[in-house]
Amino acid sequence: MSGMTTAAAADSEKRSPGRPRSARSEQAIIDAVLEMIADGDALETISIESIAARAGVGKATIYRRWASRDQVVIDAVASMKLPIPEVAGESVRADLITLMSQIGQPNGARSGKVMTCILPQIARNPDLHEWYQQVIEPRRAVTRAVLRRGIDTGELRADLDVEVVLLVLTAPMILQRTMRWNPALDGPDLAERVVAAVLTGAAPPA
Amino acid sequence: MSGMTTAAAADSEKRSPGRPRSARSEQAIIDAVLEMIADGDALETISIESIAARAGVGKATIYRRWASRDQVVIDAVASMKLPIPEVAGESVRADLITLMSQIGQPNGARSGKVMTCILPQIARNPDLHEWYQQVIEPRRAVTRAVLRRGIDTGELRADLDVEVVLLVLTAPMILQRTMRWNPALDGPDLAERVVAAVLTGAAPPA
Numbered sequence: 001m002s003g004m005t006t007a008a009a010a011d012s013e014k015r016s017p018g019r020p021r022s023a024r025s026e027q028a029i030i031d032a033v034l035e036m037i038a039d040g041d042a043l044e045t046i047s048i049e050s051i052a053a054r055a056g057v058g059k060a061t062i063y064r065r066w067a068s069r070d071q072v073v074i075d076a077v078a079s080m081k082l083p084i085p086e087v088a089g090e091s092v093r094a095d096l097i098t099l100m101s102q103i104g105q106p107n108g109a110r111s112g113k114v115m116t117c118i119l120p121q122i123a124r125n126p127d128l129h130e131w132y133q134q135v136i137e138p139r140r141a142v143t144r145a146v147l148r149r150g151i152d153t154g155e156l157r158a159d160l161d162v163e164v165v166l167l168v169l170t171a172p173m174i175l176q177r178t179m180r181w182n183p184a185l186d187g188p189d190l191a192e193r194v195v196a197a198v199l200t201g202a203a204p205p206a
Numbered sequence: 207m208s209g210m211t212t213a214a215a216a217d218s219e220k221r222s223p224g225r226p227r228s229a230r231s232e233q234a235i236i237d238a239v240l241e242m243i244a245d246g247d248a249l250e251t252i253s254i255e256s257i258a259a260r261a262g263v264g265k266a267t268i269y270r271r272w273a274s275r276d277q278v279v280i281d282a283v284a285s286m287k288l289p290i291p292e293v294a295g296e297s298v299r300a301d302l303i304t305l306m307s308q309i310g311q312p313n314g315a316r317s318g319k320v321m322t323c324i325l326p327q328i329a330r331n332p333d334l335h336e337w338y339q340q341v342i343e344p345r346r347a348v349t350r351a352v353l354r355r356g357i358d359t360g361e362l363r364a365d366l367d368v369e370v371v372l373l374v375l376t377a378p379m380i381l382q383r384t385m386r387w388n389p390a391l392d393g394p395d396l397a398e399r400v401v402a403a404v405l406t407g408a409a410p411p412a
Contacts, residue, residue, distance in 0.1 A: 133389065156409065167378045167382060194373070199409045201407020202404050203361070
């Protein structure tokens with residue numbers, strides 16, 4: 001999306017010193033969007049007007065930084081993502097557990113609730129879906145690199161179905177952490193159990 | 207939830223012959239709820255009033271069958287579930303592919319869109335979450351029985367982490383089918399690839 005460039009430019013401006021009032025308004029605007037999403041408002045119903053009212057700013061303040069409603073929503077969602085985690089690079093199993101443990105971990109108290117609302121709505125909007133792919137692809141790339149390293153070192157099978165294994169590792173973490181799919185699986189050891197199940201396989205040893 | 211008994215009783219009444227007008231109203235009410243969810247309305251904002259307006263019926267018509275708003279929503283969501291699939295019972299792999307293939311398959315054109323909206327909202331509402339567990343547990347039980355049979359026949363490892371493997375099989379299908387998580391994985395062979403990855407395991411043969 002072309003709007004990402006604008007947002008990125010505004011982002012560096014936001015972080016420059018000497019503009020505290022503007023930075024405060026921008027944080028209030030982002031917070032307003034996140035609160036509305038957490039309250040259950042559908043993305044489609046969030047407007048520049050409703051954001052302005054909730055943030056206590058004028059519409060012009062929003063348009064000074066963002067060109068459209070979609071771009072405000074995009075920046076709000078992106079603000080919840082934790083930094084891409086670093087991996088130790090020694091054991092593929094340990095690195096996968098590190099990466100899976102971070103999935104669905106809220107960046108701040110609100111974001112778990114927000115993400116459960118946002119994912120399906122992103123899926124329904126082709127523009128947002130395409131943008132979200134650009135947000136998550138660098139994260140996917142980190143796990144993919146660990147899997148490829150494992151193939152090279154012999155820690156993983158040479159014929160690994162890499163894209164499917166990425167999904168098979170990631171989807172359980174997302175579904176359980178954001179939707180509490182199976183309450184019997186509550187607990188801190190889920191990433192370890194998922195990685196173990198995927199590495200070992202359900203079939204018996206040959 | 208105690209309301210399920212009422213709804214079940216009304217359900218058999220609905221199917222009895224000679225009450226076409228009442229059945230038509232009830233279908234219009236269920237359709238109205240599904241349409242509102244598909245439009246992106248948050249569950250919290252759906253009221254008896256808004257259902258009545260959308261379905262073109264009086265509130266009394268709704269209260270004649272359902273005791274509360276939650277019960278209308280529950281019946282609407284339950285109406286989208288396909289019957290629990292039957293499995294051939296010969297090969298565990300084939301049965302798992304059969305079961306996984308059905309996940310996220312829409313029961314009617316609208317339900318895929320509706321389910322992506324509904325799952326996170328169910329997760330946020332403890333009463334609905336508990337109710338939904340009762341809806342999905344019988345489905346989970348079918349797959350669990352196939353896994354246990356596999357342990358008995360030796361098609362699966364004796365030390366299988368059954369609940370985690372259930373999640374590891376199911377979550378990829380849900381996430382990909384309802385949210386199109388990774389567009390690279392679009393295609394009709396996903397269930398087969400997921401089952402193969404989970405059976406085989408990512409670790410190399412010992």
